[in-house]
Amino acid sequence: MTYNINDMGYYGEFGGAYIPEMLYPNVEELRSRYIAILEEPSFQQEFGQLLKEYVGRPTPLYFAKRFSEKYNTKIYLKREDLCHTGAHKINNTIGQILMAKRLKKTRIIAETGAGQHGVATATVCALMGMECIVYMGAIDIRRQAPNVARMKMLGARVIPATSGSKTLKDATNEAIRDWINNPVDTHYIIGSVVGPHPYPDMVARFQSVISQEIKQQLLEKEGRETPNYVVACVGGGSNAAGAYYEYLDNTQVGLIAVEAAGKGIDTGESAATSVLGKIGIIHGSKTLLMQTSDGQITEPYSISAGLDYPGVGPMHAHLFASGRGEFISITDDEAMLAGRELSELEGIIPAIETSHALAIFKQRSFKKEDVVVVNLSGRGDKDLATYIDYFNLK
Numbered sequence: 475m476t477y478n479i480n481d482m483g484y485y486g487e488f489g490g491a492y493i494p495e496m497l498y499p500n501v502e503e504l505r506s507r508y509i510a511i512l513e514e515p516s517f518q519q520e521f522g523q524l525l526k527e528y529v530g531r532p533t534p535l536y537f538a539k540r541f542s543e544k545y546n547t548k549i550y551l552k553r554e555d556l557c558h559t560g561a562h563k564i565n566n567t568i569g570q571i572l573m574a575k576r577l578k579k580t581r582i583i584a585e586t587g588a589g590q591h592g593v594a595t596a597t598v599c600a601l602m603g604m605e606c607i608v609y610m611g612a613i614d615i616r617r618q619a620p621n622v623a624r625m626k627m628l629g630a631r632v633i634p635a636t637s638g639s640k641t642l643k644d645a646t647n648e649a650i651r652d653w654i655n656n657p658v659d660t661h662y663i664i665g666s667v668v669g670p671h672p673y674p675d676m677v678a679r680f681q682s683v684i685s686q687e688i689k690q691q692l693l694e695k696e697g698r699e700t701p702n703y704v705v706a707c708v709g710g711g712s713n714a715a716g717a718y719y720e721y722l723d724n725t726q727v728g729l730i731a732v733e734a735a736g737k738g739i740d741t742g743e744s745a746a747t748s749v750l751g752k753i754g755i756i757h758g759s760k761t762l763l764m765q766t767s768d769g770q771i772t773e774p775y776s777i778s779a780g781l782d783y784p785g786v787g788p789m790h791a792h793l794f795a796s797g798r799g800e801f802i803s804i805t806d807d808e809a810m811l812a813g814r815e816l817s818e819l820e821g822i823i824p825a826i827e828t829s830h831a832l833a834i835f836k837q838r839s840f841k842k843e844d845v846v847v848v849n850l851s852g853r854g855d856k857d858l859a860t861y862i863d864y865f866n867l868k
């Protein structure tokens with residue numbers, strides 16, 4: 475029994491590749507080659523070197539003394555906020571650009587909602603001298619001006635998606651259309667553990683460096699590789715997948731997934747997919763997603779742009795359905811207070827996504843001797859305007 479992916483590309487009943495026939499050759503090329511490429515020593519060598527020298531890995535595993543005292547347990551923070559570009563997303567985009575090079579692709583496309591994945595993609599395209607096209611909803615372009623500027627500064631072309639709700643799912647449709655029209659020279663970099671097989675597995679493998687490092691760092695600090703719990707926020711689920719990866723099949727380690735409740739589960743303005751979602755197909759994968767009774771995807775809401783996604787990846791749907799993962803949802807208000815608390819107690823301003831993970835200590839208690847690792851997925855610089863408005867810090 476494994477909680478990881480099986481040979482058919484499924485986690486339990488979730489996953490697979492539900493794609494239009496026109497997309498089949500692209501996805502099949504990737505599926506048939508990704509494992510062999512990943513396992514090439516030259517790939518491993520180049521990936522490892524870039525993670526070290528460009529991203530700045532290994533990121534520290536920091537014992538948060540004052541935060542631990544406050545909640546009467548041992549809390550370690552895995553500092554993905556210290557990665558180049560400020561979050562874990564770059565681990566995946568570095569991996570995928572190296573994959574694209576080995577597949578002889580010269581052109582990169584991506585879609586982005588909040589712009590964070592677009593920035594991480596534009597960054598690695600600049601690094602490798604590849605053409606970069608980012609699809610983004612016209613409304614999101616207006617809402618996320620700083621990230622649009624970053625992408626342009628990095629040499630990417632940002633193309634607005636003007637159909638439908640003019641947000642992430644429309645940008646995704648545009649990216650898929652582009653890929654169908656450019657099957658030979660283009661690689662599509664997906665930004666989380668979502669999309670058709672093999673994307674969820676490929677992205678989880680690139681992010682698994684997080685838990686590989688946690689094992690080694692805990693061994694040094696605690697004399698054992700396993701914590702009692704690993705905690706991470708879940709949008710699509712990539713930072714959580716990376717932090718859980720090495721522990722998926724070790725049921726001694728509790729896996730805690732934190733979703734955005736938005737204004738509250740029952741308010742109609744939420745992104746808590748495990749509570750509100752049902753089985754359906756999104757982004758080419760069978761998973762849990764928020765939808766109306768006739769199967770239309772509902773518009774999610776969270777104060778944090780990175781958690782504002784109507785589904786979760788298939789790994790997380792399986793962790794939820796099987797009971798292997800413990801799912802907790804946190805409101806906007808709870809997250810904002812936790813973000814401020816970590817700032818004041820530890821001198822670390824977290825991304826609002828991450829603040830959701832930090833907020834669980836008010837809801838759930840741990841034993842004093844428990845070792846709890848929280849994946850600090852990103853830094854709060856990008857969210858300063860939201861913190862300023864919320865706390866009236868002017």
Ligand SMILES: *Cc1c(COP(=O)(O)O)cnc(C)c1O
Nearest residue numbers: 666709710711712713780827852
């Ligand atoms: C994008 C993002 C997330 C959510 O994405 P996952 O794929 O669920 O990890 C979480 N935290 C930060 C800082 C992000 O930028």
